[in-house]
Amino acid sequence: MTSPAIAVRPGTTVRAASAVLGDHGFSALPVVDDDGRLVGIVSGADLLLAGMSPETATSPVSRVMRGTVISAPATASPAELTATMLSQRLRCLPIVTDGQVLVGVVSRSDLLRILTPxxxxxxxxxxxxxxxxxxxxxxxxxxxxxxxxxxxxxxxxxxxxxxxxxxxxxxxxxxxxxxx
Missing domain, CATH: 3.30.1340.30 (Histidine-containing Protein; Chain: A;)
Structure with a gap:
């Protein structure tokens, strides 16, 4: 798990979110409010679909993010995380505490490292x-x-x-x- 997670705020520009994805090689970024609560997720596909016109590039990420996010509790086992990611076809899965506060992100490669001696x-x-x-x-x-x-x-x-x-x-x- 990557913790602390790299996340963006709803007001982050599409261009800035694209740069973060590109710089870190992530497939998606959690979007959190000022209290660190998970409010959305934005993927590379979301950003590509939005296009990079001058108008879109300066738009807030809240315009292109998905507000419905599948997440997992910090207490989830690797088997539970794997099952969720496979059944939902996710490349990454935000990990949250009870109050939906983002504590990390699990990727497919994180799970593969656990499974590979x-x-x-x-x-x-x-x-x-x-x-x-x-x-x-x-x-x-x-x-x-x-x-x-x-x-x-x-x-x-x-x-x-x-x-x-x-x-x-x-x-x-x-x-x-x-x-x-």
Whole structure:
């Protein structure tokens, strides 16, 4: 979850909201009142549909935002958040307290990070590095607690040293073992 959430106010201009979305790579922005309560949401699609004429660009975001917002309580479990996002086809989900005060935003990538073990992510990064070295890698990668084991044939000792050095460049690798 991104917390504190980056949000805009109803009076924020369409141009400014577009800039925030673009700068941060978000799919949507919560719109909050002066007390931090969720009053709407504006997506990149909403802004694109509004167009960027000089008149629209200086209009308040309240003219293009959606006032009906699906949100989740701060107590929701990852499974509940996932179910809501999938059933409603949401890319992000505002998280609120009892008084509808915005406390954060959960994105699909936030949920994927929870569901993907760190070792699996590290293995994928090592495999990507090996593919960059060899278009058709001959190695199998396994990771346990940050310790990377690369199994497979090496052409010679020089290639073995290159592979070991390459694996060590991947952030998060705690150790390497090259097995033939």
């Amino acid at each position: 760190a070792d699996a992510v590290l293995a994928a990064r090592v495999e990507t590095a090996l593919r960059a070295y060899s278009a058709s890698p001959r190695w199998t990668v396994s990771v346990e607690n940050g310790e990377v084991t690369v199994t497979g044939g090496f052409l010679d000792q020089a290639e073995r040293r290159v592979i070991e050095a390459l694996v060590r460049t991947v952030p998060g690798v705690r150790g390497t073992d090259l097995a033939s």
